Amino acid sequence: MATAILVLAEQLRGEIADITFEMLGAGRKLASASGVPLYAALLGSEAAPLAARLGLADKVFVADQPQLNLAPAHTIAVALKAILDQAQVGLVLIGGTNGSIGIGSFLSAKTGLPLVNFGRAAKLEAGAVVVTSQLFGGKILSDVKLADGRGIVSIYPGAFPVEAGKSEGTPSVEKVDVAIEAPKVSFKQYLEPEKGDVDITKQSVLVGVGRGMQTQDNVQLAEDLARILGGAVCASRPVIDQGWLPLSRQVGKSGMTVKPRVYLALGISGAPEHWEGMQNSQCIIAVNTDPKAPIFDGAHYGVVGDVLELLPILIDKVKARKG
Amino acid sequence: MNLYVLLKMVPDTVEELNVATDGKSLDSEFLRFKLDDPDEHALEQALLLKEKHGGKVTVVALDAPEVDEVLFTALAKGADRAVKILVNQSGLGTVAAARVLADYFASASDKITSDTLVLPGSQAIDDLEGELAPSLAAALNLPFVGVVSGVTLAKEQAVVTKEFAGGLRGEFEVALPAVLGIQSAEKPPRYVPVAKVRAVMKSAKIETVDHTPPDRLIRLELDRMYKPEAAGRAQMLEGAPEGIADKLVEVLANNSVI
Ligand SMILES: Cc1cc2nc3c(=O)[nH]c(=O)nc-3n(C[C@H](O)[C@H](O)[C@H](O)COP(=O)(O)OP(=O)(O)OC[C@H]3O[C@@H](n4cnc5c(N)ncnc54)[C@H](O)[C@@H]3O)c2cc1C
Numbered sequence: 001m002a003t004a005i006l007v008l009a010e011q012l013r014g015e016i017a018d019i020t021f022e023m024l025g026a027g028r029k030l031a032s033a034s035g036v037p038l039y040a041a042l043l044g045s046e047a048a049p050l051a052a053r054l055g056l057a058d059k060v061f062v063a064d065q066p067q068l069n070l071a072p073a074h075t076i077a078v079a080l081k082a083i084l085d086q087a088q089v090g091l092v093l094i095g096g097t098n099g100s101i102g103i104g105s106f107l108s109a110k111t112g113l114p115l116v117n118f119g120r121a122a123k124l125e126a127g128a129v130v131v132t133s134q135l136f137g138g139k140i141l142s143d144v145k146l147a148d149g150r151g152i153v154s155i156y157p158g159a160f161p162v163e164a165g166k167s168e169g170t171p172s173v174e175k176v177d178v179a180i181e182a183p184k185v186s187f188k189q190y191l192e193p194e195k196g197d198v199d200i201t202k203q204s205v206l207v208g209v210g211r212g213m214q215t216q217d218n219v220q221l222a223e224d225l226a227r228i229l230g231g232a233v234c235a236s237r238p239v240i241d242q243g244w245l246p247l248s249r250q251v252g253k254s255g256m257t258v259k260p261r262v263y264l265a266l267g268i269s270g271a272p273e274h275w276e277g278m279q280n281s282q283c284i285i286a287v288n289t290d291p292k293a294p295i296f297d298g299a300h301y302g303v304v305g306d307v308l309e310l311l312p313i314l315i316d317k318v319k320a321r322k323g
Numbered sequence: 324m325n326l327y328v329l330l331k332m333v334p335d336t337v338e339e340l341n342v343a344t345d346g347k348s349l350d351s352e353f354l355r356f357k358l359d360d361p362d363e364h365a366l367e368q369a370l371l372l373k374e375k376h377g378g379k380v381t382v383v384a385l386d387a388p389e390v391d392e393v394l395f396t397a398l399a400k401g402a403d404r405a406v407k408i409l410v411n412q413s414g415l416g417t418v419a420a421a422r423v424l425a426d427y428f429a430s431a432s433d434k435i436t437s438d439t440l441v442l443p444g445s446q447a448i449d450d451l452e453g454e455l456a457p458s459l460a461a462a463l464n465l466p467f468v469g470v471v472s473g474v475t476l477a478k479e480q481a482v483v484t485k486e487f488a489g490g491l492r493g494e495f496e497v498a499l500p501a502v503l504g505i506q507s508a509e510k511p512p513r514y515v516p517v518a519k520v521r522a523v524m525k526s527a528k529i530e531t532v533d534h535t536p537p538d539r540l541i542r543l544e545l546d547r548m549y550k551p552e553a554a555g556r557a558q559m560l561e562g563a564p565e566g567i568a569d570k571l572v573e574v575l576a577n578n579s580v581i
Binding site: 012070072073074097098099101102103104105106108109110114115116117118130133134135136137138139140141142143144145146147154183184185186187188189190191192193194204205229230231237238241242243247248250253254255256257261262269271282283285286290292294296297298299300301302303304305309310313314316317318321322 | 333334336337342347349445446450451453457460462467470472484485486488489490492495497542545548549550553557558559560564565572575579
């Protein structure tokens with residue numbers, strides 16, 4: 001790899017998002033191993049003041065332009081292309097977040113660089129970068145080779161440690177001014193998260209339910225368990241999409257990030273978009289009929305079995321234990 | 324409104340997935356296919372928009388196992404036309420798929436009009452080369468918003484809700500025509516009885532469109548595909564349900580929740 005690595009820094013409401021530090025840490029490793037510089041791109045007038053937080057980068061390209069705040073993917077790709085044209089960049093890292101979805105595709109279309117989605121790991125191999133992607137809801141991995149280390153990689157949040165991307169150093173800053181056409185997509189307003197009856201981010205026990213619960217009625221069983229454990233019920237996306245529980249109970253990429261003492265994953269497969277929101281729970285207990293469910297790759301305790309059969313028995317035993 | 328829903332078949336992950344002997348693809352022998360989750364929602368969103376604003380819903384898919392049934396189901400739910408492009412989806416990367424679909428939208432009968440909204444699902448579980456929606460938007464030079472969970476129409480624009488993280492969402496105005504990656508419809512996808520699908524299979528037809536297969540299926544150099552190694556972190560609790568429940572009670576007690 002003979003060219004620089006560029007990380008697209010992400011911020012939300014004036015804060016650098018953790019995914020940025022994850023990518024800087026991962027990028028720094030690759031850059032050091034191949035002796036190339038690590039750059040970051042900070043786009044928009046809301047982001048510009050945050051350059052000092054990206055100390056791990058050798059240089060930060062800053063476009064202090066209001067048109068780049070919450071700009072559509074296409075516009076962000078135009079700005080990145082402008083930076084690529086002026087610096088010798090071979091590898092671009094972009095967060096696999098809802099906010100950044102599509103940027104890599106537009107940049108790929110504009111530059112011809114191949115895009116690798118769902119990246120979980122990256123390593124150097126004889127000048128090439130090999131990216132490991134997680135496919136099919138986490139059931140399959142695939143290794144993709146970027147010859148000469150040239151390409152765009154979208155990184156799953158949670159793939160790399162956040163702390164490794166933080167540094168006290170002061171990066172050098174280079175201002176860029178991007179020519180931007182009037183976009184056909186414009187941001188109007190934020191819609192704040194729905195306030196639910198319970199705040200699942202504050203619970204020490206969460207009973208997480210997934211599609212494996214099969215019906216809305218069965219969710220009641222989980223409610224019963226949550227009540228006697230002094231916790232609350234939360235859910236994966238399909239449960240929320242079916243209207244079985246309110247949006248405020250969703251855990252994952254679009255939903256809440258939770259870190260309870262105990263997280264029970266009942267009939268949840270462990271797709272990366274769910275995992276993202278509960279991976280830092282202190283103790284994860286998974287119950288699933290499928291022994292190959294990805295949730296077992298990360299849980300602390302696993303039960304292969306029918307949750308609908310197990311729940312009533314478990315509820316009785318917990319009651320008995322509590323006396 | 325001229326509403327297009329793009330449907331993609333993906334392997335059903337409830338089944339066991341195995342890697343083929345080439346080490347670079349899935350073993351197709353025992354694969355079962357289903358419509359990708361977000362695509363179900365894209366169809367529902369299109370049907371809701373049609374009910375509100377009128378217009379026509381066309382569902383479009385590339386050729387894949389079990390796709391006919393999915394197309395007929397879409398017709399039974401209320402889509403007006405179902406189109407199958409005779410290019411095999413297997414092994415086709417996102418970029419090539421977007422190219423094929425862009426060609427389709429360049430044809431005289433399915434040209435993009437000022438009131439066209441193209442609705443792919445937000446993301447598919449095998450989108451190794453990126454999502455279809457932005458690739459297609461790039462190929463068609465149309466505006467794009469992804470992870471959309473709400474669409475309303477007003478004059479020449481759509482007002483869409485896009486999901487961020489932590490339950491935070493944003494409202495965006497998008498000039499039409501546009502491509503929107505749909506994550507969730509405003510209502511759960513409707514159910515349609517099998518009998519109705521059967522009836523539609525008899526009365527309706529799937530239109531087919533010929534297309535020469537792209538000469539390059541995927542732009543990425545795939546080294547290998549494999550199953551994740553069981554991280555071995557999970558301690559598996561085994562036995563009859565009674566015994567497992569006892570062990571779980573111990574685990575809960577050890578973590579001081581009871
Ligand atoms: C942009 C984007 C954002 C997303 N955001 C989120 C998010 O915020 N949160 C989220 O959760 N998902 C999110 N998703 C969806 C995510 O990709 C998965 O589709 C989802 O997490 C799957 O939910 P699930 O595990 O309940 O369902 P499935 O994956 O269908 O799994 C159901 C599981 O139940 C098991 N099962 C079935 N019956 C039983 C039984 N009787 N007993 C025990 N187990 C049983 C099955 O073996 C299976 O493993 C997002 C996706 C995208 C593309």
